[in-house]
Amino acid sequence: xxRPPAAAGDVDGITLxxxxxxxxxxxxxxxALRYDVTPPGLHYVLVHYDIPDVRADDWKLSVTGRVRTDLxxxxxxxxxxxxxTRHVVMECAGNGRARLVPRPISQPWLVxxxxxxxxxxxPLRAVLEQAGVESTAVEAVFTGADHGIERGVEQDYxxxxxxxxxxxxxxxxAMNGRPLPPQHGFxxxxxxPGWYGMxxxxxxxxxxxxxxxxxxxxxxxxxxxxxxxxxPGEPVTRIAPRALIIPPGFPDFMTRTRxxxxxxxxxxxxxxxxxxxxxxVEVSTDxxxxxxxxxxxxxxxxSHAWQAWRITWDPTPGPHLLTARATDVHGHTQPLQQPWNQxxxxxxxxxxVTVQCR
Amino acid sequence: xxRPPAAAGDVDGITLxxxxxxxxxxxxxxxALRYDVTPPGLHYVLVHYDIPDVRADDWKLSVTGRVRTDLxxxxxxxxxxxxxTRHVVMECAGNGRARLVPRPISQPWLVxxxxxxxxxxxPLRAVLEQAGVESTAVEAVFTGADHGIERGVEQDYxxxxxxxxxxxxxxxxAMNGRPLPPQHGFxxxxxxPGWYGMxxxxxxxxxxxxxxxxxxxxxxxxxxxxxxxxxPGEPVTRIAPRALIIPPGFPDFMTRTRxxxxxxxxxxxxxxxxxxxxxxVEVSTDxxxxxxxxxxxxxxxxSHAWQAWRITWDPTPGPHLLTARATDVHGHTQPLQQPWNQxxxxxxxxxxVTVQCR
Numbered sequence: 001x002x003r004p005p006a007a008a009g010d011v012d013g014i015t016l017x018x019x020x021x022x023x024x025x026x027x028x029x030x031x032a033l034r035y036d037v038t039p040p041g042l043h044y045v046l047v048h049y050d051i052p053d054v055r056a057d058d059w060k061l062s063v064t065g066r067v068r069t070d071l072x073x074x075x076x077x078x079x080x081x082x083x084x085t086r087h088v089v090m091e092c093a094g095n096g097r098a099r100l101v102p103r104p105i106s107q108p109w110l111v112x113x114x115x116x117x118x119x120x121x122x123p124l125r126a127v128l129e130q131a132g133v134e135s136t137a138v139e140a141v142f143t144g145a146d147h148g149i150e151r152g153v154e155q156d157y158x159x160x161x162x163x164x165x166x167x168x169x170x171x172x173x174a175m176n177g178r179p180l181p182p183q184h185g186f187x188x189x190x191x192x193p194g195w196y197g198m199x200x201x202x203x204x205x206x207x208x209x210x211x212x213x214x215x216x217x218x219x220x221x222x223x224x225x226x227x228x229x230x231x232p233g234e235p236v237t238r239i240a241p242r243a244l245i246i247p248p249g250f251p252d253f254m255t256r257t258r259x260x261x262x263x264x265x266x267x268x269x270x271x272x273x274x275x276x277x278x279x280x281v282e283v284s285t286d287x288x289x290x291x292x293x294x295x296x297x298x299x300x301x302x303s304h305a306w307q308a309w310r311i312t313w314d315p316t317p318g319p320h321l322l323t324a325r326a327t328d329v330h331g332h333t334q335p336l337q338q339p340w341n342q343x344x345x346x347x348x349x350x351x352x353v354t355v356q357c358r
Numbered sequence: 359x360x361r362p363p364a365a366a367g368d369v370d371g372i373t374l375x376x377x378x379x380x381x382x383x384x385x386x387x388x389x390a391l392r393y394d395v396t397p398p399g400l401h402y403v404l405v406h407y408d409i410p411d412v413r414a415d416d417w418k419l420s421v422t423g424r425v426r427t428d429l430x431x432x433x434x435x436x437x438x439x440x441x442x443t444r445h446v447v448m449e450c451a452g453n454g455r456a457r458l459v460p461r462p463i464s465q466p467w468l469v470x471x472x473x474x475x476x477x478x479x480x481p482l483r484a485v486l487e488q489a490g491v492e493s494t495a496v497e498a499v500f501t502g503a504d505h506g507i508e509r510g511v512e513q514d515y516x517x518x519x520x521x522x523x524x525x526x527x528x529x530x531x532a533m534n535g536r537p538l539p540p541q542h543g544f545x546x547x548x549x550x551p552g553w554y555g556m557x558x559x560x561x562x563x564x565x566x567x568x569x570x571x572x573x574x575x576x577x578x579x580x581x582x583x584x585x586x587x588x589x590p591g592e593p594v595t596r597i598a599p600r601a602l603i604i605p606p607g608f609p610d611f612m613t614r615t616r617x618x619x620x621x622x623x624x625x626x627x628x629x630x631x632x633x634x635x636x637x638x639v640e641v642s643t644d645x646x647x648x649x650x651x652x653x654x655x656x657x658x659x660x661s662h663a664w665q666a667w668r669i670t671w672d673p674t675p676g677p678h679l680l681t682a683r684a685t686d687v688h689g690h691t692q693p694l695q696q697p698w699n700q701x702x703x704x705x706x707x708x709x710x711v712t713v714q715c716r
Binding site: 019020031039050108149151183259 | 385388392463608614617
């Protein structure tokens with residue numbers, strides 16, 4: 001029986017194990033929110049084990065299980081099928097974890113585990129139509145080439161999706177118009193619009209249709225919303241709404257405190273939700289005492305990109321605490337105080353940006 | 359008078375300020391040592407302030423000071439000049455800092471702040487010949503477009519090189535055959551073969567030739583080897599030798615401990631020195647009790663790339679501690695116990711990789 005997935009620490013300091021993850025994985029430097037499309041190297045990356053050494057020539061995608069015809073597809077064969085390109089915001093389910101008290105021990109994200117890229121590939125639907133899905137199939141299980149141990153369980157990275165959700169996903173072989181970088185899943189990855197990052201399986205090499213729900217580690221042990229270790233919990237699925245502010249002015253190297261000059265300025269940022277478009281972004285420049293509505297760019301139909309927002313600000317000399325709060329069209333909004341869970345998942349409490357005006 | 363550049367903490371835990379740097383900057387996942395040329399997103403990045411929002415159309419390089427003719431060059435003008443391409447290993451001067459006790463408080467690198475890319479651009483020499491260097495010039499001061507505060511000093515990022523060193527540097531506008539990514543200095547950066555990363559000024563916009571040595575913050579306050587804060591210290595310059603092992607087998611997610619199966623295996627890695635080619639890599643698989651010589655690939659003439667090395671290993675079940683030690687042709691070698699300095703600079707003590715064979 002695997003150990004529970006998230007031991008919570010109430011210590012102040014980040015451990016060397018957490019640091020080792022933070023130095024190899026990386027978030028998005030927040031000034032990169034300025035780009036509509038996030039370049040590789042600025043888009044967040046979380047690799048559970050190692051980036052596998054996959055060569056395109058040796059690689060095949062197998063499609064098996066409850067299908068009428070097993071398929072084995074090369075990259076060239078996938079690239080000959082009709083391609084679609086989608087802008088999709090992607091966020092780690094553990095974003096914000098390191099700000100929780102007590103802190104769940106895992107990759108210690110503060111607020112920056114996000115990116116919005118342009119993904120090109122083949123709709124999974126087209127591949128499944130080619131294989132022929134049996135009527136008894138309920139889920140698709142996706143297997144990556146990355147292999148490791150997590151809480152005592154040796155595994156290939158695997159996640160499943162119920163077939164209705166799987167219908168809307170992409171088998172992506174290009175990011176921003178170029179072959180996938182190694183750390184983003186070369187040569188093929190899943191892109192699941194609206195869902196947290198754990199579902200976007202990288203280095204994808206097998207799709208198996210199953211007649212019962214998948215109970216592998218990443219589905220039934222990790223990535224559950226639990227109040228206590230023994231709680232079976234609810235699965236982590238769609239991205240909760242979030243707004244991020246592009247930190248204004250310029251920073252102090254060590255504290256990342258921002259400095260601005262007095263006078264009218266624009267604050268810019270991005271907002272997104274996995275449930276639908278963002279309807280409202282409210283901004284506070286006085287530590288949450290008062291809020292004003294920002295101007296929010298609409299989200300094009302069929303896009304899963306983040307949305308830009310802006311508001312003017314007239315800072316006076318002294319310290320300021322900036323905060324932004326997003327609400328989507330379904331009324332999901334960001335909490336000012338985050339409810340805690342064992343793994344620190346789906347944490348979308350508001351960002352705080354400390355600014356000195358001088 | 360600015361505060362000393364590196365307060366040393368003797369606490370165990372990494373602070374949230376250090377973590378905020380670790381989540382935005384990133385090292386090289388060590389399995390990426392397998393690539394001869396490191397892709398962007400895997401090559402280490404350290405950004406002192408923010409990545410500036412530089413557009414190629416608005417950008418110019420000015421060359422001024424002790425020159426006969428001031429120059430203002432566009433990117434297109436630089437790209438019309440004869441180009442050279444060089445493979446250069448680049449390493450942060452603070453690599454390894456977070457393993458020192460007490461730990462200097464800054465970007466908390468463990469061992470992964472390195473990369474080896476292919477840089478294309480114009481030799482600085484060609485631009486200086488066009489401007490005409492006055493005989494009284496002793497240094498070139500390089501100014502980047504990044505702006506921030508460091509220990510109370512508001513500044514554009516600036517570093518200088520003595521003219522004999524400046525003669526061998528590159529004004530690079532391409533990384534691995536593509537325009538520089540934003541985080542690597544778009545549209546132009548300095549590449550100083552053999553020197554630590556602080557000298558490779560990114561987002562380069564001005565070169566000023568001076569008649570006296572530059573005394574700016576990054577030259578005379580930061581990046582000095584000091585035993586105590588009040589010590590003026592020696593400047594950080596060339597990269598000390600280092601060997602890194604590609605961690606064998608597969609990892610545990612949280613501890614990054616490696617797991618291998620019993621039986622003959624190959625250990626691979628890279629080694630480099632800013633003083634010259636690597637002559638020898640010794641490997642220990644028994645916690646430093648015994649050492650064997652690895653097979654080291656030669657470094658091509660005029661290359662500043664890292665060198666590959668390999669050795670066979672026949673692990674038996676149980677725990678093992680792997681370590682590797684590089685020595686360059688001038689006899690510089692890696693210490694087993696690192697001498698400490700205030701900023702944690704030029705730390706090249708040997709890497710340790712914990713492996714469980716089962």
